[in-house]
Each structure stands twice: as structure tokens, then as C-alpha cells.
Amino acid sequence: MPPRFLADEMLAKLVRFMRVMGLPVRHLEGKSDSSILAIAKIGNFTLLTSDEELALRCKKRKIPSLYLPQESVERQLSLIIRSFGIRLPKFSSGTLCPACGGKLLKVRKAHLIGKIYPAVLERRRLFWRCGKCRHIYWSGTHYIRLRKAYNKVLKLSS
Template identity: 30%
Template sequence: MRLKVSIRIFGSLSDLTKGVYYFEINPGVGQTIKDCIERLGIPHTEVYFITLNGNFVDFSKIVEDGDFYCVYPHCNLEIDENYSLTPRFKGEPRFVLDIHLGKLSKLLRMFGIYAEYGLVDDFQIVDRAKKIGGIILTRDRKLLMRRDIVYGYIIRSDFPEEQLKEVFEMYELMNWVKPFSRCLECNGELVVVDKESVSGRVPPRVFEMHDEFAMCGNCGKIYWRGTHYEHMAALINEFIKQIQ
């Protein structure tokens, strides 16, 4: 017997299906609704809740012929937490980014957002995210289809500043903005240091012209308010205007 089920997706999930909202698929016998959703290219981490003919179901529901499912992304709809399939992240977000998102990691750090980057192996990324209770940001859908991943988001845009806007809106990052508090190179926290402590460690002209310095507590990189700072400050201000 050949089964046929219908799936209607909503909101931002259509970003992952090229704008298509409605599907009729022929699953194999014993397939779960999670199997069917991921077959469409939608990782479970992006699914908030699912209904079958108007009733809530979880990922383990075995699909049957004629079923009609509605699949919802994280949104402002309030439902009983017993029906939520992926929890909302609570507290200050900590991100682990895949190897394709280097520019985004630096932008997040510029705003003072915790953003780890540099791990190449998928298993290392997953293990690190689990260890710190973090959120995986990636362009690789298959990475987020692992059952043991709780928090993860597929970056839609190809452009870093648009990617930044996505993440800000998804995780309400304006609540956590602390510009110039993290090292752009390693994600370490910056601490203010006395001018004399950087003598001989910065160019002589920089030492002469500036009185305020900060140092990364992790890698030791030194920062000061030069033209690079002015450029980044202007970028931060313009970005905040756009999203407010």
C-alpha cells in the first residue's frame, strides 16, 4: 500500500523550501512525521509544534495514509509547553558557528555577543554546543538533523550583515548588546588596561596618540580607539537604527 500524507508549513520554514508551503509526499511504512519534515529539508530545531488534523502531535508520530499535518516555526503563538517540540532558548545566547560563517562571527563579537568559531568537524561543533549549552548557527541543514541537538538555526542569507539581522531578530539580541566587549579574533572578553602596561606592545605613534587601551583576557590582543574603532562604531549605530 502506498501512503500519501499532506504537510502544510508556516512562516519562516518556507525559507528552507524555496517558498513552497504545501506538500504531498509518499513516505515509507513506519516513517515518523520527523522523518517526513526533515525529508523536506527542515531540521527539527526549527520546528516549534505540529498538529495532525488540529491535534498536537510530537516528532515520534508514525504517519498514516491521508494524514494532514501543520508544521509551525518558533513564533509568538502561545501554546502549552507540553506541546512545544523544541524549547525556546532562555538567558544570554552563546553561539557556536560553523566554518562557513567567519564574517558573521566577527560581527556578533563586535556587538559583544558570545560567538565561537573555528571548529571544522561537525562532531566537535555539536559537542562544544552541548558543553556550553549553546546555539549552533550553520548553513548545513544535515548538521542540525542530529537527534542530540537542542538549539540550532539555519542561516538563510549569503550576506554577513543580513545574516546578523536574522540572528538578532531570531534571538532578540538587542537585550544582550555590549559593543567592543569581546575580542574579534578569539571571542575572549576585553578588559581595560593601564596605558603603561602596553608600552612597547603597540606602535609608538599609537602609544603617543591614545590613552585608553583594552586587552583580550584570552589571547592578549590589544585594542584602542583608532579609525578602525570609528568605522565599527558607525556600523553598529547604523545597524541598530535599521532594526529598531
């Protein structure tokens, strides 16, 4: 089982990407380094950070962490996968909400009338709604880009 991940503010794009790939991660925004360290320690999280100084502070306090250089999110995620021996779940758009990390649930078109643009309802077949924040997602061109990114992560991780 992978560790419980906590990501600092600088990794917002990676957090969304991890969630889409089915990996739960808590994202902290607007918190001081001291607060981040306390939350990581108390919550038994592994901190993901691109802040070298924060990574060193974790090491001194014996808080599990992984320093992620400022690279593409695919490279960052492949480093996480290799470092912790994680197996990515099978690719699916309906995993975790990129915004909040809530579970995405399939939803029928009929339930979305008046909630999204009619043109989107006409052109798309698959829809999901976050059970937590209620955001609506559908498979579009972003789905193809995500699948390519997923395959790139698998290649970089092997």
C-alpha cells in the same frame, strides 16, 4: 538571556563581529559536521550555520539552530537578534576580544611601551588588552566603522 551560541567554521567574520558587539559565541574550526552536532547537543548550544544541510541535520536531531544565508554580517546579526529577541549591549570597543572571545580590559599607555608602535601610543588615547589571549586593541578608524555597523544592525533589527 540569549542562548549559548556555537558557530560553524564558515561564520568566522560573523563570530568576530558578534564578539565586538558584546555577544559571546564559541567558534568551531576544523571540526566535522558530526563533531559540531555532538558539541552543540552536549553543550546545550544553539548552532549558527550557513550550511543548509547542517541546519537540516540539527532539526532532525532536535538541536536548536539558526540557518544564516550568506549575506552581510550586519544582516546576519540582525537576523539573530530578531530570531532570539536579543537586545544589544550599549556600543563599546571594550567588550569581547574578536579573536578569542575573552574579556577586554582597559590598559594604560604606560603599560604598552615597547609592546606596540610608538606612533600608535602617541596618536591614540584608549587601549584594551584581552585577558585571555593578551592581544592589544585601540580605538582607531575601525572604531568608527564598527559604530556605523552597530547602528546599521540596530536599524535592520527594529
